[in-house]
Amino acid sequence: MAKILIIDDDPDIVDSLELILGANGHEISVRADTEKLIEHVERAAPDLIILDIMFPEDPQAGFTAARELQKTEKIRDIPVLLLSAVNQRSNMSFGFSTADISDDFMPVEAFVEKPVEPSKLLAQIDQLLGSSAGD
Amino acid sequence: MERRQLDSLTFDWGAVTTYRPGLRSFELVARVRWFIKMRWIAVAACVAGALAASIDWPSFALSPFHFALDAGFLGLTNLSYTLLSRRLLEREDHHHPIHTLLLVQMFGDFLALGFLSYTCGTIETPLLTLFLAHIILATLFFNRGIALIVIFGAWVFASLPLALEWAGWIPVISIFDSSFKHSVVDDDLVTGGFITGIGSVFFTCWYLVSEISSSLKLRERQLEEAYELLVKLSREKTQATLRATHELKAPFAAIKSYVYTLRDGYCGPLPEKAGKVVSRIGDRCDQLTEKITDIIHLGNLKTLVVTEMNLVPVELSKLLFQEIEEGALLGELRGTVVENQIEGERSVHILGSAPHLHTMFKNLIQNAVRYSRDQGRVVVSMKRKAKRVSVRVRDQGIGIPQENLERIFDEHFRSNNAVAHHPNGTGLGLPLVKEIVRLHDAVIHVKSELGAGTHFTVSFETIEPKKYGGKHGEDPHHRR
Numbered sequence: 001m002a003k004i005l006i007i008d009d010d011p012d013i014v015d016s017l018e019l020i021l022g023a024n025g026h027e028i029s030v031r032a033d034t035e036k037l038i039e040h041v042e043r044a045a046p047d048l049i050i051l052d053i054m055f056p057e058d059p060q061a062g063f064t065a066a067r068e069l070q071k072t073e074k075i076r077d078i079p080v081l082l083l084s085a086v087n088q089r090s091n092m093s094f095g096f097s098t099a100d101i102s103d104d105f106m107p108v109e110a111f112v113e114k115p116v117e118p119s120k121l122l123a124q125i126d127q128l129l130g131s132s133a134g135d
Numbered sequence: 136m137e138r139r140q141l142d143s144l145t146f147d148w149g150a151v152t153t154y155r156p157g158l159r160s161f162e163l164v165a166r167v168r169w170f171i172k173m174r175w176i177a178v179a180a181c182v183a184g185a186l187a188a189s190i191d192w193p194s195f196a197l198s199p200f201h202f203a204l205d206a207g208f209l210g211l212t213n214l215s216y217t218l219l220s221r222r223l224l225e226r227e228d229h230h231h232p233i234h235t236l237l238l239v240q241m242f243g244d245f246l247a248l249g250f251l252s253y254t255c256g257t258i259e260t261p262l263l264t265l266f267l268a269h270i271i272l273a274t275l276f277f278n279r280g281i282a283l284i285v286i287f288g289a290w291v292f293a294s295l296p297l298a299l300e301w302a303g304w305i306p307v308i309s310i311f312d313s314s315f316k317h318s319v320v321d322d323d324l325v326t327g328g329f330i331t332g333i334g335s336v337f338f339t340c341w342y343l344v345s346e347i348s349s350s351l352k353l354r355e356r357q358l359e360e361a362y363e364l365l366v367k368l369s370r371e372k373t374q375a376t377l378r379a380t381h382e383l384k385a386p387f388a389a390i391k392s393y394v395y396t397l398r399d400g401y402c403g404p405l406p407e408k409a410g411k412v413v414s415r416i417g418d419r420c421d422q423l424t425e426k427i428t429d430i431i432h433l434g435n436l437k438t439l440v441v442t443e444m445n446l447v448p449v450e451l452s453k454l455l456f457q458e459i460e461e462g463a464l465l466g467e468l469r470g471t472v473v474e475n476q477i478e479g480e481r482s483v484h485i486l487g488s489a490p491h492l493h494t495m496f497k498n499l500i501q502n503a504v505r506y507s508r509d510q511g512r513v514v515v516s517m518k519r520k521a522k523r524v525s526v527r528v529r530d531q532g533i534g535i536p537q538e539n540l541e542r543i544f545d546e547h548f549r550s551n552n553a554v555a556h557h558p559n560g561t562g563l564g565l566p567l568v569k570e571i572v573r574l575h576d577a578v579i580h581v582k583s584e585l586g587a588g589t590h591f592t593v594s595f596e597t598i599e600p601k602k603y604g605g606k607h608g609e610d611p612h613h614r615r
Contacts, residue, residue, distance in 0.1 A: 012389035019401040054381050059374065085384040086377060114384075115391035118399050 001025035002129050005046035007034060007065070008083065009055050013114060017050065020118045021125075033057065034065040041075050048128055051108070053084040063106065070107035079128040080108040083116070163276055167220055167237055170272075174213040174244070181206035181251070197310055201254035205247055212243045237276065241269050241285055245292035253296035256310040258319060258329055266293050270337055274344040286341040293337070294330040301326040372438065380431050387424045391417060422559050429563035432494070433546070436570035444574050448600035449487040451524060452477050452517065455496060459515050462500035471507045473500065476516040483517065483524045485595040486603070487575050495571040496526070498564040499591050503530035505557045506589070525594040532556075535583040543581065544569040552585070 004021055008014050009032045018028050029044055031037070033055060041049065049069070053062035062082060070076055109128050112121065181202050188197035216236065223232045245266070252262045266289045273285035299305045300320045309316035319325050394417040396402055398410065405413060455477055463473040503513040507530050514529045535543060539550040547562040554560075572579045575595060583589040 010385060010389055013385075013392055016389070016392035016396045016401075019396045020399075023401050054377075059377055059381070085388040086380050114388035115395060118395050118401070 001027065002047035002125075003027045003029070003045070004048045004050060004125070005029050005031065005041065005044055006050045007031045007037070007062075008050070008052040009033065010052070013052075013083075016115075017121075020121065024122060026125075034061045037065050038068055038072050038075070041069065041078065042072075046078060048125060049078055049080045051080055051082055053082060054086065066106065066108050079110075081124065081128060082106065082108045082111045083114055084111070085114040163233055163237065164224065166272055166276070167216075167233055167240070170237075170240060170244075171213060171217055171220065174209055174216075177247075178206050178210045178213065181209060198254055201250070205251045205254070208250075209247050212240075212247075216240055234276070237272075238281070238285070241273060242288055244269060245289055249292035249295055252293065253300075253305070254308060256308055256316060257297045257300070259310055259313075259316060263293050263333060266337065267340060270340050271344050274341050275348050279345055279349075282341060282345060286337050290334045290337050293333050297326060297329060369443070376431060376435055380428075383427045383431070384424060387420050387427070391420045391424075394420065422561075426561045426563070429561045429567060433563055433567055433570065436491075436567065436574065439570075439574055441574055441576060444488055444491075446486045446488055446575075448484045448598060448603045449489050449492060450600075451483045451485055451492075451526065451595075454489060454492055455515060455517065455526065458493060458496040458500050461497065462504055462513065462515075465501055466504045466507075466513065469504060469507070469511075470509045471504050471511040471513060473504065474512060474514045476514055477526075483519055484598050484600040485524065485575070486598050487595070491571045491574065495568050495593070496528075498568050499528045499593075502564055503528050503532065503589070503591075505560070506530065506553060507532040519597065522597050523594050524597050525592050527590060527592045529588065529590045531588040534585040534587050534589055535581075536585050537583075540581065540583060 001024070004026045006014055006017055006028060008017075008030075011032075014030050014032075018030070021028055029046065031040060051062050051065060053060070055061040058064070062084070066080055066082065069078070069080060110124055112124060184197065185199040185202035185206060188199040188202055219236060220233065223236060226232065248262065248265055252260070255262055257263075270286055270289055274282045277285065296305070297320065300307045301323070307317060307320050319329060394413055397405060397413045398417065456475070459473055459475045459477075465471075466473045500513065500515060504511075507513060511531055513531075514527075516527050516529070518525045518527070533552050533556050536550055536552065539548075542548045543550070544565050546566045549560055549562045568579065572593060577593055577595045580592040580594075581589065582592075
């Protein structure tokens with residue numbers, strides 16, 4: 001099973017994710033902010049990162065973190081799953097969707113909307129871990 | 136518009152944050168092009184003049200050689216200006232080089248005009264007035280100092296032939312072979328008067344235009360400041376709405392996540408009754424989330440004006456297909472058929488915002504499904520007539536009481552039969568539709584018969600997408 005790093009400031013979302021992922025045999029570590037993220041990721045060497053977009057200190061911290069991860073040679077291959085409650089349906093002017101994934105804007109492997117159905121989340125994670133292992 | 140510039144800390148993909156080159160820069164490029172075009176006309180006129188001059192006219196004498204020389208000079212310089220301006224316009228920051236090019240062109244033109252004026256008898260033809268076009272342009276685009284140098288240059292080149300003729304350094308040319316020209320250059324005072332007159336006209340023109348230009352520049356600066364303020368406010372509004380959306384939705388997302396974990400047994404098996412309660416909590420959570428989303432949508436839309444919309448060519452049928460498909464999925468759950476009758480109307484384009492249009496048709500189609508009875512039928516059709524296109528969503532559902540028809544676009548209004556049929560509606564779907572109709576300058580009609588069904592028809596003005604240059608049927612800012 002995989003080592004998964006969850007970066008989210010909402011303890012309840014983290015808790016429910018831990019319940020779901022833990023029950024499926026994954027090893028979970030958690031961070032509530034994106035400070036010194038690169039060092040942490042280099043140290044923890046997770047197989048997958050689940051990243052929130054909006055943090056109290058910065059509404060775009062998730063994007064910034066994703067771009068920093070993408071820029072760092074040693075960890076750029078770790079798949080990132082972006083998780084947000086603000087999606088395209090929730091706001092037409094500045095929502096996000098899978099279609100927004102791109103190297104310069106949203107350099108992540110997948111985007112899912114909060115709350116996510118456990119079965120969909122697990123399928124998405126399996127897919128990312130599978131394609132990551134195949135690289 | 137390029138929206139993916141997220142190096143700043145703002146969500147800046149609103150319509151009003153588009154970078155627009157200054158109006159002055161735009162005008163400058165347009166004038167450079169205009170002058171190049173006019174110069175080709177001048178070259179053609181000089182060639183025609185050379186041909187005309189080769190004929191032996193009884194009343195005036197022109198030199199074909201002088202005209203040909205001028206045509207050659209203007210043609211060659213204009214060719215170099217054309218090539219140079221094309222190369223300069225490819226550069227991102229082309230304002231200053233184009234500015235310099237315009238200055239060079241002006242002095243080149245002064246030389247050609249001065250020479251042409253001399254060969255045409257200087258004061259015997261109105262060619263000197265052609266200097267005025269350059270003077271006005273220089274005063275508009277250059278600062279007062281440089282404009283003054285240009286005007287002085289124009290005066291020198293316009294007066295030089297007459298002054299040199301007066302001084303006897305060049306032969307006096309009179310195309311009409313009249314004694315008037317000779318009497319002018321023979322008389323110091325009259326020659327001086329003509330040269331001073333030319334200067335007076337040029338400098339008066341410079342003064343008047345520069346006064347108007349200064350006032351316009353001030354207004355332009357004020358407009359730019361107002362525009363920047365609008366952009367700032369728009370960004371702040373966007374960020375505030377984003378925060379509000381997040382703050383309101385995040386707790387429900389967390390609750391729903393717990394509901395999922397309970398429902399799927401991640402916290403141990405649930406007794407049947409508890410499972411039902413958890414399921415109800417989840418449903419109410421969804422309803423609240425939907426309501427919050429609609430409130431925020433509506434709040435956003437109500438603050439928008441048409442000019443803030445980033446309208447692009449949208450292929451209506453393509454967009455409708457997606458919404459019909461989604462409506463059909465909902466229909467399957469409720470035993471209602473959603474029929475697509477827009478097959479024959481492909482390639483109809485309107486100017487619109489795809490995400491907003493999706494919301495509009497999603498609401499209309501899904502409403503039609505929700506308020507249909509079992510085994511109901513919803514038909515979506517499209518009709519093009521002249522320069523308009525109408526999209527109609529018809530259902531055979533519960534209908535709207537006549538006395539309520541006027542109120543269906545009011546916020547939170549729901550007719551009694553609608554509440555009885557579908558208790559969990561937000562009452563915000565049609566107000567959203569109304570705002571989107573307003574922002575697209577569209578028209579919506581509703582026709583309903585209680586117990587028999589409702590027809591919503593939205594009509595838009597069609598466009599030719601080629602004129603707008605964008606990708607057809609795709610909003611580049613909101614791909615789906």
